[in-house]
Amino acid sequence: MAQAILEVDGFKKHFPTKRGTVKAVDGIDFSVESGATLGLVGESGSGKTTTAQCIIGIYPPTAGRIAFRGQDISRRFEARSRELKRSIRIVFQDPGSSLNPKRSIKQILSVPLAVHRQGSAKERLTLVRELLEMVELPPDEYMYKYPSGIGGGEKQMVAIARALATDPALVLLDEPTSALDVSVQGKIINLLIRLRRELGLTYLFITHDLSLMRNVASEVAIMYLGRLCEIAPTVEFFQNPAHPYTRMLLSSIPVVSVEEKALKPSKITSRGEIPSPVNVPPGCGFHSRCPEHSEHCSRIDPQMVEIGPAHVVRCHRFEGVAVATGAEETD
């Protein structure tokens, strides 16, 4: 009965600047089923944060369509209904700046409650306590503190509580634990997993940490230079990584055990740097760094093809293997 709660179709986001048009996202398609955790993975310049920003409504798309529960939501947050603002929420990357340093935790958590829930100040007070308990922060201790008086992990838990205060359906998590120590990360991730189950949430989890994705996501999508390279269910993804960029990414991850080392693709090592998104090279965006590229790759942009159950790749090397998805024509 799982239904796609989020659908992204031909989505593009370009930013005109003096130096030229920055093509932050240049045509991506994916969908997320209700209750899933989609891991959106990419490095800087990949467009993953821009994608999240458009889903939440910080920017309107330049082209394409974003649909939530079947409804088109491709517009800025100002033009969105209150109901939509309630249903899709975001947890930002940097806990240090996502909480107003001059407001107490109680005041911070009261804001979404005041906007979206009718009720008196007394009722809000009770709700704030409930929210803090939900993220395992003792209310009496934390309500009156200021962000500067609590640690990074706790700040992030407050940010999560704030996101969940409106009882949303879809939560975007933009690198929620990247700025945190590894011993704190576990607590936050487990909290997120538990809350997803208990509250029936869907997550779009953005990160660059593939080791984390391996343990959290139900599906993984890799972005590079504004395009999607590969999408697959998690286990399939890590067992059969197809795209050369995916394999380069996997080979670069610092790991801590011999077993993990054995899992990393060995024949491909990282080289080169991401080109500027103003000057996207013609053909496949990755060809300048790809150890397996051919002359064809520098001229023609590849299309998504399906190479396994729910596993799609956008790379010329796989075009002979399977039929193209959708209505796109292969070249």
Next chain:
Amino acid sequence: MKAERRADLLATLAQRRRALAKGWYKFSRNPLSVLGLVVLTIVVLAAILAPFITPYPEHARPYTNFKAASLPPSAAHFFGTDRIGRDIFSRVIFGYRFSLMIGAVVLGLSVPLGVVLGLIAGYRNGSLIEVVIMRITDIFLAVPPLVLALAITAMLTPNLTNQMMAIAMVFWPWYTRLVFAVASSLRNEFFVRDAELTGASRAHILFREILPNCFAPIMTKMTLDMGIVILLGASLSFIGLGVQPPKPGLGTMVAEGAKRLPGEWWSTIFPALAIVIVILAFNLVGDGIRDVFAVEEV
């Protein structure tokens, strides 16, 4: 439910008290700031209690006594008397009332105006309203403060009220510019974004999210500005466009006594010193306030 609200209030108050204690600690690190605060407290108290602590409170009102005119400083008259026999010490204390009142009224008018304009312009940076507000601000800032105050007072009748309005017109643009800088840089911070995305009202974002982050520079500037306002007020009175005789404005007294230099030096020097002392006190306190809000690096 009632009990919860009370507990909430108590906890919030406790937090405020802690913040105050910490603020005092930082302020008191600098002995000069504490000195400034002490002097300022004395001046303010003296001004408030003027009728009760001055030896000759009636001399602040129209009064003449040519028999006691132009007396040098003595035990009976600490600062001597002026040419119509009024005790300068008492008049100076009463003069402080005008100075402090001018400061309070001017800042009370110009700061809210300047801050609100700055918040709007900063938050809507890049829009038409920002351009309009900031260019008007620029125009006001382009005119030298004293000249602007002069021009406005000269157009109206010279008296205390108009003097205060004129100076207020000089001051609001500085606060607009200050708050504009902070607001426009905070506009893209995650916590402001989050409030917007949640659907909070514009008023909430301006006054509850952005404004609290502007307090530090506003407070510091206000304390330092008190000194400047007082000086500006005294300057206007000195030229004759402010506090009118026979009222004991400090600037007015300096002007009256200036004609008598160097002979009856006391009728000018003491009012002038009084101005210097109060401005200095405000500046020292301002430095201390700045220390209170300075972010510590550990």
Next chain:
Amino acid sequence: MTPLTDSTLLSIDDLHVGFRVFEGFLDVLNGVSLELGEGERVGLVGETGCGKTTTVKSILRVLPTPPARITGGRILYRGKDILRLSRRAMRHLRRVELTAIFQDPLTSLNPVFTIGTQLRDVVRDSLAGSGTKLTHREVEARCVKALAETGMADPERIMGSYPIQLSGGMRQRVCIAEALSTTAQLLLADEPTTNLDVTIQDQILRKLDELVDEKNVTVLIITHSLGVVMDLTQRLYIMYAGTMVEEGKTQEVFAKPLHPYSQGLMQSVPRLTGEGVSEGIPGRIPNYLDPPSGCRFHPRCEHAMPVCEEHKPPMLEAGIDRRVACFLYGGE
């Protein structure tokens, strides 16, 4: 512990550092000891707030000493106590012998000068410290060579660029070039790749590995990322709340961490093998205003014994070239 090579380059001996703040006194470094042998590659691993940056700053003597106070211990560089050196001697040391790379290359480079200007300054300054004088052309050549060595494709163009025009990875390469173009023998790298993309991080670490090998520089890498030290270092120290808790050969510490904190840390790292995410280590890092008595980890330790609260565990031998500061391994 004896380092793996013959001569000890740097030795920190029971260092105590604290900070005076409004609320009281932050007792941060509580007897930190560390040894680096010449030519060694050593890692110092610890999480946020454990005091590793304070340690680095103490070595370079760039701690702001009004709030900070060094209340005990010595730092010996080639036998001389750095903490007792005159300011002039310290400056000389920083010019000629010590060099550092920090976490954020954008703030390590001066934004208003070109890379060339900065690099030339560094090269000339370091050589002046050892009395050599080179011509313009020689200095230029050295700079370009240093940049090329870090794997940059077009060093001449980089020389004329401003930091803001370069990507994070390139900036960090510039910082590495600056650090390694000096005559320095000791490189302190404080989170050198934390802010970089993982594919760039991989390239930079491999390059650093090569260069350090070539120039026979001694390196102390400070990081919170266990994966980074695994490949890059021969020996490892693990730090918690201002104390060293474990040290040993990197491979051995990873294979079998002894201290409960080290064990918790290793367990917390999400694995590519997909076992799920551990709960992390319960509790919080201690408040330095009122740190736990005895072993600073005892409130969070599932093996805590009464003695752990009363006495601070010394570094105990736990095998060949292996030490742990934990009463589970003896020392009562």
